[in-house]
Amino acid sequence: MGFANNLVEGLDPRSKIISFLSIILCMVLTPITRLKDFGLYFLLILAIAFIAKITPRQILKRMFFLIPFILFVAIFIPFIKEGNVYWSIKIGYWQLRVTYEGVWTFLNVIIKSGLSIILLVIASSTTTFPDFLQGMEMLRMPRLLVILMSFMYRYIFVLFDEAKRLMRARALRYFGSRYSEQLWIIGYMIGVLFIRTFERARRIYSAMTIRGFTGEIRSIKRFQFSYIDFLFITGIIISLLFIVSGIVYKLEHMKINNAHLWQAL
Incomplete structure (x- = not known):
């Protein structure tokens, strides 16, 4: 299959499905307390968007219709999640309490959903829906x-x-x-x-x-894996391994304790 206007659009749909689902799975399994890891996820997604030649304006334009639904679902979490009270206010007979656990759960929903939506925008901008279905069919x-x-x-x-x-x-x-x-x-x-x-x-x-x-x-289309697809998937997996392994925190630990690199790893 020949390449289109950008690298990501010319990839086999199977490679995009595998790569994007791997990123989403790693984000879901990463605790929200590791905020620096989510910063790395964000940089990885931005790198994919840059390769796909998708501008921030295009991403924000499509996210504009989806973010309100996420906010509507998540906005009540800090008030209904039980835990240690962070802030409270009394309105008439109502006592509203915001808990630490509720705030972290709110951030968990907003950050992971937002990053997943950006990936969805990239996928929908570089892959037609029939090609996506054929990729799912070929992945059994x-x-x-x-x-x-x-x-x-x-x-x-x-x-x-x-x-x-x-x-x-x-x-x-x-x-x-x-x-x-x-x-x-x-x-x-x-x-x-x-x-x-x-x-x-x-x-x-x-x-x-x-x-x-x-x-x-x-x-009528016939997709076939190429070395570009293999390099793309390999690059995504290696990046995810670095993020999931907590390499940022290990390097910070090495810097604080003056330890050698092999000791930090």
């Missing part, structure tokens, strides 16, 4: 999962169009009513959309069965 991922993701990608836009038609029909017939009545109408629209989705899925399944669909996803 569960076929049912790959098929479901393929159908979701193909028909999610159809469902969006169906929802827009329902909203347009509601807007043309709306003459003003109470808020409770609007909630009833929205619930009715959700039910109608679910029924139409179920009926469409049944028709699609019948049409595919008649045409002899066996569950195999075919593509």
Whole structure:
């Protein structure tokens, strides 16, 4: 396969899936108290973004739609997580307490989710969804999962169009009513959309069965591992080994205690 505009975009999708999942797995398993390690993860992800020629503006533009959902979930953690009280305030009959454990859990969710979103932005900017599915297929991922993701990608836009038609029909017939009545109408629209989705899925399944669909996803592209893919995966794994081994803390220990390098390692 020839290379595209940048190195990462021209890689085999399997190498990107393996590398990015390895980074996410290491980040999830790293304790949040090792903040310097997450700084190294951030530098590693920035290096990948630089190689992929993705600007910070592109990353922030896509993260803008996802970060609010993470904040909405995580903002309540410092107040509901039990532990040692760090700060408290009384508002009327309510006593709000922020705990140390809650703050660390909040940082854990925000930092790991934020770095994972940046990786997701890089992956989506350098890999088309059909190529991603084919990479999963070649990695022997569960076929049912790959098929479901393929159908979701193909028909999610159809469902969006169906929802827009329902909203347009509601807007043309709306003459003003109470808020409770609007909630009833929205619930009715959700039910109608679910029924139409179920009926469409049944028709699609019948049409595919008649045409002899066996569950195999075919593509005109043929991917093949190259030495560039091998070097990319090797570089990511070596970087992760340095981070996971705590090399930064060991070098600091060597500097403080004037120890030799082999003693610190």
